[in-house]
Amino acid sequence: MPKKTKDNLKKIKWSMPPFSRVIKISDLNVKKNNQFIINLLKKETISLVKFLDIRSLDFFKCSINLVYLQDKWEINGEVTINCTLQCVISLEDLSFKLKIPFKRYLSSNLNLQSNKIINYENINCDIDPLTENVDLGDIVSEEIYLALPKYPKKNGVKLRNILRTEESS
Secondary structure (H helix, E strand, C coil): CCCCCCCHHHCCCCCCCCCCCEEEHHHCCCCCCEEEEECCCHHHHHHHHHHHCCCEEEEEEEEEEEEEECCEEEEEEEEEEEEEEECCCCCCEEEEEEEEEEEEEEECCCCCCCCCCCCHHHCCCEEEECCCEEEHHHHHHHHHHHHCCCCCCCCCCCCCCCCCCCCCC
16 A cells, blocks of 8 residues: 555545535535534445455544635534554554544635745645535545554554574575
8 A cells, every 4th residue: 555645645546435425615605614514324434444444433423614715615624533453563453543633725726825834733734626516525535544544553562573584504
C-alpha cells in the first residue's frame, strides 16, 4: 500500500467512495450553518471496512457543517470511530478509538491562499474545487484513511529474531 499523504491521494483514485452522501451546493442556505449527520447502513460499514483495510468498524459517528464564507464554502466536521486493526508484528487485533477533526474549503478560485499568510491551524486545510455537487462520503472516507496508523503496533511488542543472517566461512 502506498504511503498515506494528502499529495498521494491526488494520484490514488477510487472509482467510488465506500459510501456516498451527495449534496447539491445550490440547495444549501448561504445565510446560516448547514449541518449534516452521517449514519452508515450495514452495507456501507462493510464497504468502508474493506476500503480502509481494517478488521472491523465497531462505532461510527460523523457530523459535518457547511458554512458560506464570502467567496468559498467551509466544510468542517468531526468523525469518531472505534475500529479494530491488526498489529503488524504480532498479528493481534488492536482496538483503536479515533476522533478526527477536519476542515476543508470549496472554492472556484483554487489559488485562494497563494498570497495569504498561512497560519499554523490552517496547515492541514484543503481547498477543493467548487462543483455543483459535493460527496461528503468521499471526504469523510479520505479523512479516516489519512488518520489511521499506517503500521499499527501493539504497545510493548518488538520485532526480535525474525530475520537471521548467517555468514559463511
